[in-house]
Amino acid sequence: MFVLLLVTSFLDVIGLASLVPVMVVAAEPGGVQKSKFFAPIYHGMNFESERSFLLMLIVAVFVFFLVKNLFSTWVNYLQTDFTTKLGLNIVKTQLDKYLHFPFWDFNHLGSSNLINSALEVPRYYVSMVVRPLFVLFSELAVVVVIVISILIYKPLLLALLAFVLVPTTLLTYRALRARSQAIGNRVNELRPISYGIIGDLFTGFVELKLANKQYRFRDRLLENQRELQTLDSESYLYSLLPLKVIEMVAILGVLTIFLYAIFVPSASNSLIALVGLFAAAAYRLMPSVNRMLTALMQVKQAQSSIENLETYREPKYNERPDPKQLPLSFEHSLAFSNVTFSFPGVETPTLRSINLEIRKGEKIGFIGSSGSGKTTLMNVLLRFYVEQHGHILIDGQPLTSQHIEAWHRIVGYVKQDTFLMEASIQDNITLGDANVDAARLDYAIEQASLRNFIAGLPEGVNTHIGERGSKLSGGQRQRIGIARALYKRTQVLVLDEATSALDNETEREVNEAINKLSETDITILIIAHRITTLRECDRIYELSQGNVIAEHQYESLMQQIVQA
Numbered sequence: 001m002f003v004l005l006l007v008t009s010f011l012d013v014i015g016l017a018s019l020v021p022v023m024v025v026a027a028e029p030g031g032v033q034k035s036k037f038f039a040p041i042y043h044g045m046n047f048e049s050e051r052s053f054l055l056m057l058i059v060a061v062f063v064f065f066l067v068k069n070l071f072s073t074w075v076n077y078l079q080t081d082f083t084t085k086l087g088l089n090i091v092k093t094q095l096d097k098y099l100h101f102p103f104w105d106f107n108h109l110g111s112s113n114l115i116n117s118a119l120e121v122p123r124y125y126v127s128m129v130v131r132p133l134f135v136l137f138s139e140l141a142v143v144v145v146i147v148i149s150i151l152i153y154k155p156l157l158l159a160l161l162a163f164v165l166v167p168t169t170l171l172t173y174r175a176l177r178a179r180s181q182a183i184g185n186r187v188n189e190l191r192p193i194s195y196g197i198i199g200d201l202f203t204g205f206v207e208l209k210l211a212n213k214q215y216r217f218r219d220r221l222l223e224n225q226r227e228l229q230t231l232d233s234e235s236y237l238y239s240l241l242p243l244k245v246i247e248m249v250a251i252l253g254v255l256t257i258f259l260y261a262i263f264v265p266s267a268s269n270s271l272i273a274l275v276g277l278f279a280a281a282a283y284r285l286m287p288s289v290n291r292m293l294t295a296l297m298q299v300k301q302a303q304s305s306i307e308n309l310e311t312y313r314e315p316k317y318n319e320r321p322d323p324k325q326l327p328l329s330f331e332h333s334l335a336f337s338n339v340t341f342s343f344p345g346v347e348t349p350t351l352r353s354i355n356l357e358i359r360k361g362e363k364i365g366f367i368g369s370s371g372s373g374k375t376t377l378m379n380v381l382l383r384f385y386v387e388q389h390g391h392i393l394i395d396g397q398p399l400t401s402q403h404i405e406a407w408h409r410i411v412g413y414v415k416q417d418t419f420l421m422e423a424s425i426q427d428n429i430t431l432g433d434a435n436v437d438a439a440r441l442d443y444a445i446e447q448a449s450l451r452n453f454i455a456g457l458p459e460g461v462n463t464h465i466g467e468r469g470s471k472l473s474g475g476q477r478q479r480i481g482i483a484r485a486l487y488k489r490t491q492v493l494v495l496d497e498a499t500s501a502l503d504n505e506t507e508r509e510v511n512e513a514i515n516k517l518s519e520t521d522i523t524i525l526i527i528a529h530r531i532t533t534l535r536e537c538d539r540i541y542e543l544s545q546g547n548v549i550a551e552h553q554y555e556s557l558m559q560q561i562v563q564a
C-alpha cells in the first residue's frame with residue numbers, strides 16, 4: 001500500500017513539474033529547437049514542424065495525466081478496500097476478545113464500554129490512525145521529491161526553507177500534541193458514558209417516567225454530549241491552525257528578505273528572484289506540511305484507541321475453550337462433589353463444599369434466602385464460574401474446560417429476566433436459526449405451553465414481541481425461554497424462577513409449563529422463590545450462606561410452612 005502511495009506521489013510531482021518545460025517551449029517560437037531536453041527528441045523522431053511536435057507534447061501530457069489519475073484512483077480504491085477489511089478485522093478481534101472474557105469481568109466491564117470498544121474504537125482507529133498514516137506517508141513522499149529537486153536546483157533556497165519551516169512545524173506539533181492526546185483520551189472516557197445514559201433511558205423508560213426523572217437523564221446526556229461536541233470542535237480548530245501558523249512564518253520569511261533587499265540595495269536583484277522562488281516553494285510545501293501535521297495530531301488523538309486495542313490481551317482474560325474439545329455422555333447422573341467457589345477479591349466463599357447427586361431425569365428444587373448462593377451454584381454448573389475446589393461430575397467424570405462445548409449443547413438456562421430479542425417469537429425460540437427445524441419448534445411450543453397463546457396471535461410464531469419482549473407478560477417471557485431451551489434439545493434445564501413477576505396468572509402459566517416438562521426425561525433444576533412452583537420436584541435442597549443445610553420433600557416442606 002505504502003509503495004503504491006509513494007508511486008502516486010512521485011507521479012503527482014512529475015506531472016506538475018512536466019508542465020513547466022512544456023509551457024516554456026510552447027510560449028517561445030523556436031523553443032523546441034533550443035531546448036536541451038526536447039531538441040534530441042524532435043530530431044530523433046523526425047518531426048517536420050514544431051507545431052506537430054507541440055501537438056504531440058500536449059497529447060502526451062494529457063495521456064500522462066489520464067494514466068496518473070486512473071492509477072491514483074485505483075490506489076485509492078485499494079486503500080479504501082484495505083481500510084474496510086482492516087476495520088472489520090479489528091471489530092472481529094475486539095468482539096472475540098470480549099466473548100472470551102471471564103463472566104464476571106464481562107459483567108464488570110458493562111455494555112456501554114463494550115459498545116465503545118467493539119464499534120467506536122475500531123472506527124476511530126481506522127479514521128484517526130490508519131488513514132492519517134496514509135496521508136502522512138504520501139505527503140512525506142511529495143515533500144521528499146520537492147526537497148530533492150530544490151536541493152539539486154538551489155541548495156541555498158533549501159537552507160532558507162528549512163530554516164523557516166522546520167522549527168515552525170516542530171514547534172506547532174509540540175504545542176498541539178499534548179492537547180490532542182488529552183482530547184482523544186477524554187473523548188474515549190465520555191463516549192461510553194453517553195451510551196450508558198442512553199441505555200438507562202431506554203431500559204428504565206417506565207420507572208424513570210413514573211419518577212419524573214426522564215428529563216434529569218436527558219440533561220445528563222446533554223451535559224456529556226456538550227463536552228464531547230466542544231472537544232470535537234476544539235480538535236477541528238486545531239486541524240485548521242497549523243496551516244495558518246506556517247503561512248504566517250513563510251510570509252514573515254518573504255518580508256524579511258524584502259526588508260533586507262531594501263536596506264542592502266547591492267544585493268537586491270538576486271534576492272528578489274530568491275524571494276519569488278522561496279514563496280513558490282513554500283506555497284507548494286505548506287499544504288503538504290499542514291496535512292502531515294494534521295495527520296500526526298490525529299494519530300496522537302487516537303492514542304487511547306490504540307491503547308484500547310491493546311488492553312485485556314493478557315491470558316487471564318482469554319478463557320478460550322481448550323481447542324481439543326472432548327465428547328461428553330450424560331446417561332446416569334450429575335453431581336457436585338465438594339464444590340467450593342469464591343468470587344475474585346472476596347474472602348469468604350460463596351459456595352462451601354457443596355455435595356449433591358442428581359440422577360438423570362430428576363426434578364430438583366433449590367430454595368434459600370436471597371444471597372444464599374443459588375444462582376452462583378447454577379452459574380458454576382453452567383461453567384460461567386469455575387469452582388476453586390471440588391468438581392462437577394457428569395456420569396462420574398469431572399467436567400473440564402475440554403467438555404465446555406459438549407456440555408453447553410445439552411444444558412439450558414431460563415433466567416429470571418429471560419433474554420429476548422426485538423424479533424419474532426420463532427426467532428426468539430430458535431435464536432435466529434436460518435434453517436428452522438419445524439418439528440422441533442412445534443415440540444418446544446407444545447412443551448412450553450405456548451400453543452394456545454401463539455394460536456391467538458394474528459401472525460402466529462412470526463409475531464414480533466417488541467423490545468426485550470415488551471409486548472409479552474412475565475409468564476409468556478419465561479415460557480419463551482423454556483421453549484428456547486427445549487428447541488436446542490436440552491437435557492439439563494436450569495430454571496431461575498422470576499421473583500419480579502409474582503402475580504397468580506404468571507405463576508399458573510409457568511407452573512403449567514413446568515408440570516408438562518416433569519413428564520419428560522429432562523433433568524430440571526429449579527431455583528424457586530415460591531414453594532408451590534416445586535410441586536413436581538423429587539427433592540428440594542435448602543441453601544444458606546453457601547451451604548446446603550437441608551433436603552426436603554414438597555409435602556413435608558408445605559406442612560412445615562403451614563405450621564410455621
Ligand SMILES: Nc1ncnc2c1ncn2[C@@H]1O[C@H](COP(=O)(O)OP(=O)(O)OP(=O)(O)O)[C@@H](O)[C@H]1O
Pocket residue numbers: 104343346350368369370371372373374375376377
Ligand atoms: N459478581 C459477583 N461478585 C461478587 N459477589 C457476588 C457476585 N455475584 C454475586 N455475589 C454475591 O454472592 C452471594 C450469592 O449470590 P447469589 O446470586 O448466588 O444468591 P441467590 O441465592 O441466587 O440470591 P437471589 O435469590 O436473591 O437471586 C451474594 O452475597 C452476592 O452478593
